[in-house]
Amino acid sequence: xxxxxxxxxxxxxxxxxxxxxxxxxxxxxxxxxxxxxxxxxxxxxxxxxxxxxxxxxxxxxxxxxxxxxxxxxxxxxxxxxxxxxxxxxxxxxxxxxxxxxxxxxxxxxxxxxxxxxxxxxxxxxxxxxxxxxxxxxxxxxxxxxxxxxxxxxxxxxxxxxxxxxxxxxxxxxxxxxxxxxxxxxxxxxxxxxxxxxxxxxxxxxxxxxxxxxxxxxxxxxxxxxxxxxxxxxxxxxxxxxxxxxxxxxxxxxxxxxxxxxxxxxxxxxxxxxxxxxxxxxxxxxxxxxxxxxxxxxxxxxxxxxxxxxxxxxxxxxxxxxxxxxxxxxxxxxxxxxxxxxxxxxxxxxxxxxxxxxxxxxxxxxxxxxxxxxxxxxxxxxxxxxxxxxxxxxxxxxxxxxxxxxxxxxxxxxxxxxxxxxxxxxxxxxxxxxxxxxxxxxxxxxxxxxxxxxxxxxxxxxxxxxxxxxxxxxxxxxxxxxxxxxxxxxxxxxxxxxxxxxxxxxxxxxxxxxxxxxxxxxxxxxxxxxxxxxxxxxxxxxxxxxxxxxxxxxxxxxxxxxxxxxxxxxxxxxxxxxxxxxxxxxxxxxxxxxxxxxxxxxxxxxxxxxxxxxxxxxxxxxxxxxxxxxxxxxxxxxxxxxxxxxxxxxxxxxxxxxxxxxxxxxxxxxxxxxxxxxxxxxxxxxxxxxxxxxxxxxxxxxxxx
Ligand code: ADP
Numbered sequence: 001x002x003x004x005x006x007x008x009x010x011x012x013x014x015x016x017x018x019x020x021x022x023x024x025x026x027x028x029x030x031x032x033x034x035x036x037x038x039x040x041x042x043x044x045x046x047x048x049x050x051x052x053x054x055x056x057x058x059x060x061x062x063x064x065x066x067x068x069x070x071x072x073x074x075x076x077x078x079x080x081x082x083x084x085x086x087x088x089x090x091x092x093x094x095x096x097x098x099x100x101x102x103x104x105x106x107x108x109x110x111x112x113x114x115x116x117x118x119x120x121x122x123x124x125x126x127x128x129x130x131x132x133x134x135x136x137x138x139x140x141x142x143x144x145x146x147x148x149x150x151x152x153x154x155x156x157x158x159x160x161x162x163x164x165x166x167x168x169x170x171x172x173x174x175x176x177x178x179x180x181x182x183x184x185x186x187x188x189x190x191x192x193x194x195x196x197x198x199x200x201x202x203x204x205x206x207x208x209x210x211x212x213x214x215x216x217x218x219x220x221x222x223x224x225x226x227x228x229x230x231x232x233x234x235x236x237x238x239x240x241x242x243x244x245x246x247x248x249x250x251x252x253x254x255x256x257x258x259x260x261x262x263x264x265x266x267x268x269x270x271x272x273x274x275x276x277x278x279x280x281x282x283x284x285x286x287x288x289x290x291x292x293x294x295x296x297x298x299x300x301x302x303x304x305x306x307x308x309x310x311x312x313x314x315x316x317x318x319x320x321x322x323x324x325x326x327x328x329x330x331x332x333x334x335x336x337x338x339x340x341x342x343x344x345x346x347x348x349x350x351x352x353x354x355x356x357x358x359x360x361x362x363x364x365x366x367x368x369x370x371x372x373x374x375x376x377x378x379x380x381x382x383x384x385x386x387x388x389x390x391x392x393x394x395x396x397x398x399x400x401x402x403x404x405x406x407x408x409x410x411x412x413x414x415x416x417x418x419x420x421x422x423x424x425x426x427x428x429x430x431x432x433x434x435x436x437x438x439x440x441x442x443x444x445x446x447x448x449x450x451x452x453x454x455x456x457x458x459x460x461x462x463x464x465x466x467x468x469x470x471x472x473x474x475x476x477x478x479x480x481x482x483x484x485x486x487x488x489x490x491x492x493x494x495x496x497x498x499x500x501x502x503x504x505x506x507x508x509x510x511x512x513x514x515x516x517x518x519x520x521x522x523x524x525x526x527x528x529x530x531x532x533x534x535x536x537x538x539x540x541x542x543x544x545x546x547x548x549x550x551x552x553x554x555x556x557x558x559x560x561x562x563x564x565x566x567x568x569x570x571x572x573x574x575x576x577x578x579x580x581x582x583x584x585x586x587x588x589x590x591x592x593x594x595x596x597x598x599x600x601x602x603x604x605x606x607x608x609x610x611x612x613x614x615x616x617x618x619x620x621x622x623x624x625x626x627x628x629x630x631x632x633x634x635x636x637x638x639x640x641x642x643x644x645x646x647x648x649x650x651x652x653x654x655x656x657x658x659x660x661x662x663x664x665x666x667x668x669x670x671x672x673x674x675x676x677x678x679x680x681x682x683x684x685x686x687x688x689x690x691x692x693x694x695x696x697x698x699x700x701x702x703x704x
Pocket of ligand 1: 611615645646649654
């Protein structure tokens with residue numbers, strides 16, 4: 001029991017001891033001492049006592065440090081031997097840069113101003129009255145890093161003209177009063193002191209203001225001192241990085257609570273403390289004038305290079321490589337951007353230069369791009385289509401007016417099955433509601449891995465072509481009717497002959513039968529066979545007329561071109577006779593069959609022969625010969641139609657539609673004939689022509 005009690009007492013005492021040590025942690029506050037350490041200890045001790053009374057749990061210690069020992073101060077902050085500092089703003093800027101110290105308060109001077117600047121002055125009897133007069137004059141400040149006593153004033157002069165201050169003529173005299181005295185006793189031309197210095201010395205009876213010219217004097221409302229420059233924030237109270245927030249908070253609030261103009265304050269030569277001001281302007285000033293850390297920074301780099309040459313060279317080399325690569329990448333990037341732009345432009349140009357309409361759809365069927373021709377043909381613009389269902393907008397209805405479902409659309413099928421498709425006739429719908437006949441191909445769009453991304457559609461407006469096709473069909477029909485009309489006129493006359501023969505012979509035979517009681521039966525049979533032959537001839541003519549007048553083009557079948565020649569001659573017979581044209585046939589006896597539409601080929605032969613007959617109308621009757629030849633080789637069966645006409649005018653575009661030399665000609669025969677032959681896989685051409693005749697030939701392939 002006793003043992004336990006002893007242990008308890010021992011432990012408690014140890015804990016108490018530990019905690020009281022923690023509570024009694026000493027806090028050292030350094031104050032910069034431009035007027036000497038002794039003066040500063042005396043002036044600032046009341047402030048330290050003030051803190052001690054209000055924060056008794058800590059032990060406060062004052063440390064006065066002359067400006068010349070500021071490096072020592074910085075080191076002590078770094079070594080955590082100083083917790084707080086009351087320093088001039090340049091020292092604070094350096095502490096901030098080196099040790100991350102922060103301002104917790106800003107001082108308000110006894111003149112109740114929280115800012116200060118410099119006074120630039122000369123002796124009253126000198127002719128230096130403006131900044132420009134400072135050139136080549138001796139000039140004095142307190143210290144190179146003194147803010148009011150040098151930097152602010154120097155900055156103002158150098159901003160005016162940086163050649164005015166010659167560094168060789170600058171003197172640093174430490175205590176501000178020395179500067180004033182030096183100007184007064186003419187050993188220095190120009191002085192720079194902190195604002196308030198002249199007024200203080202006047203109040204101390206040391207000088208009179210009339211002893212001096214104030215150079216570049218500034219008037220700022222509520223600023224109580226003579227001034228030649230901009231204003232900067234007063235001294236801050238600074239907290240070292242290592243100090244805890246709670247201590248810092250306590251001190252801040254205690255100092256803020258200090259009564260304005262209290263005896264502690266006046267002793268320290270200040271009025272009160274306020275929340276910290278913005279010290280960036282001080283940093284800017286130091287940067288501009290290459291002061292302190294902003295200068296040391298460069299020196300630091302120089303030292304680093306000197307101490308570690310190899311590492312530094314490697315580092316520099318790496319920086320150089322990074323720099324060059326960045327430069328190269330930026331250039332490459334620029335080039336690529338240019339190339340991309342160029343490609344995009346080219347693509348646009350290509351897309352927009354083709355007369356075919358083009359559009360793309362994604363896997364939802366939404367339009368991804370269109371070209372200018374699409375807009376020209378259909379009237380839809382990018383804003384109508386991009387991102388919208390292309391099918392629903394322009395492909396929704398078939399030519400016959402029935403709805404065209406998107407699931408039946410070949411464009412959709414293409415991005416589903418990945419197979420290219422060609423549609424020879426379909427209808428796309430215009431913005432104005434009209435339909436456009438189109439032929440189109442649709443291809444899958446794939447990425448480089450073959451994944452399908454959508455379809456692209458290339459279409460052509462075939463409305464005109466269809467109109468032409470319709471028209472040509474009409475022309476072809478009318479030409480056929482025309483040929484038929486002419487034939488019928490000729491043939492009507494021609495049919496008369498067999499019909500008259502039939503009629504005459506029929507009545508003759510019937511009379512013979514009536515009067516002759518079957519005695520001359522052989523004679524009857526002869527007459528009847530004449531009748532039958534003539535009737536068959538007439539029937540043939542009529543049958544061919546019927547065939548040729550049929551609307552449809554007829555089926556393809558294996559047929560012999562000699563047969564076609566024979567058929568055509570039946571219809572041409574009357575024309576040949578009428579114009580006294582002699583017909584010569586030289587037909588190959590073993591001509592192979594070819595696959596043809598017989599009615600169509602008959603029409604070609606009739607057209608060529610009709611032209612041939614008409615070409616001979618100006619030739620003497622006994623010189624009019626139409627020769628038709630048929631022959632073949634391995635590949636083709638060929639027909640040749642030769643006349644002894646006047647030849648072909650070489651001005652005429654023979655195979656063009658509507659080119660004719662005839663008074664009532666249509667100029668379509670040859671072009672229709674050529675298209676029929678070409679449909680059969682063959683060729684129709686003028687083989688030769690001269691003033692004594694022409695030869696047209698056409699071929700039909702044997703395996704067509
Ligand atoms: P059309 O007979 O209605 O004029 P075609 O196309 O059949 O139309 O012929 C065009 C023109 O070619 C004819 O008007 C004629 O001048 C010329 N032509 C065609 N065949 C011959 C031919 N065998 N001899 C001379 N001229 C011809």
